[in-house]
Amino acid sequence: MTILALKNGKFSFGKTQIFTEVNFSVSKGETLCILGPNGCGKTTLIDCILGINTLHKGEIRLGDNLVTGLSPRQIAQMIAYVPQKHVRHFSFSVMDILLMGRAPYTSFYSAPDAADIEIAEDILDSLGLYHLKNRDYTRLSGGETQLVMIMRALIQDTPVIVMDEPTAHLDFKHELIVLETIVRLVKERGLTLVMATHFPNHAFYLENEGIPVQVAFMDRQKVHLAGSPSAALTEDNLESFYRVKTSIMTHTIPGKGLVKQIIPIQTMDTDK
Numbered sequence: 001m002t003i004l005a006l007k008n009g010k011f012s013f014g015k016t017q018i019f020t021e022v023n024f025s026v027s028k029g030e031t032l033c034i035l036g037p038n039g040c041g042k043t044t045l046i047d048c049i050l051g052i053n054t055l056h057k058g059e060i061r062l063g064d065n066l067v068t069g070l071s072p073r074q075i076a077q078m079i080a081y082v083p084q085k086h087v088r089h090f091s092f093s094v095m096d097i098l099l100m101g102r103a104p105y106t107s108f109y110s111a112p113d114a115a116d117i118e119i120a121e122d123i124l125d126s127l128g129l130y131h132l133k134n135r136d137y138t139r140l141s142g143g144e145t146q147l148v149m150i151m152r153a154l155i156q157d158t159p160v161i162v163m164d165e166p167t168a169h170l171d172f173k174h175e176l177i178v179l180e181t182i183v184r185l186v187k188e189r190g191l192t193l194v195m196a197t198h199f200p201n202h203a204f205y206l207e208n209e210g211i212p213v214q215v216a217f218m219d220r221q222k223v224h225l226a227g228s229p230s231a232a233l234t235e236d237n238l239e240s241f242y243r244v245k246t247s248i249m250t251h252t253i254p255g256k257g258l259v260k261q262i263i264p265i266q267t268m269d270t271d272k
């Protein structure tokens with residue numbers, strides 16, 4: 001069942017075209033990993049999906065509805081968003097920020113209730129981050145802020161989550177915790193995920209865990225759907241897309257089976 005579909009999408013900032021002829025669809029329980037160089041338009045494309053930018057041509061459907069026909073509150077009940085950067089102005093506690101994730105379900109005149117607080121406490125607990133509960137959000141580190149944004153998206157309890165480089169600031173362990181959480185949610189809730197990432201190994205991680213993943217390469221104003229990580233992330237494709245020589249390693253891990261990882265070997269076209 002298709003939950004998110006973009007048909008013939010085109011977007012420009014003024015006279016600068018960012019992308020054109022973009023087509024993809026994502027089904028329930030599927031992940032779309034968008035890979036692409038800095039500045040190719042991943043965040044701009046995500047902003048179109050969220051209804052922040054409006055396509056100049058084409059359409060975006062969320063379930064049976066056009067995004068342009070939905071209110072921000074209706075979009076927020078369907079899609080949670082983990083931004084790449086979050087501007088922190090006000091000294092809210094982490095708990096307050098998490099409870100904002102319940103706003104799409106709370107009427108204008110009411111406050112989050114005990115059930116909402118319990119949901120937020122459960123997420124803090126399950127990610128081992130309960131100690132952050134009463135911390136001033138403006139004083140968190142970059143990685144802690146990112147984790148709070150991820151928890152707020154999970155609390156929003158939507159069928160789709162869009163993540164813009166979700167692990168960019170995270171340490172080795174928290175990067176894995178986020179990936180493990182994604183895998184658990186996709187398996188338990190049939191969550192659909194759209195993820196812009198600079199780490200193609202994340203696509204392999206999800207595939208290794210048995211999640212259906214599509215890889216899309218975004219570059220030169222186009223989005224090329226390239227199939228599953230095993231089909232898309234070949235040494236030849238990585239060499240032509242990133243200009244990096246790689247070796248794809250396959251390894252059997254007891255209890256996990258065959259896993260794949262990209263080992264970067266050497267950049268190309270650079271002066272040595």
Ligand SMILES: Nc1ncnc2c1ncn2[C@@H]1O[C@H](COP(=O)(O)OP(=O)(O)OP(=O)(O)O)[C@@H](O)[C@H]1O
Nearest residue numbers: 013018036037038039040041042043044045084196
């Ligand atoms: N509001 C804006 N007005 C004009 N140009 C913009 C605006 N926002 C982004 N751009 C430009 O659009 C292009 C795409 O930016 P975008 O942030 O979507 O790229 P990205 O692929 O997400 O990059 P990165 O991987 O570095 O995060 C860039 O050239 C950027 O400078």
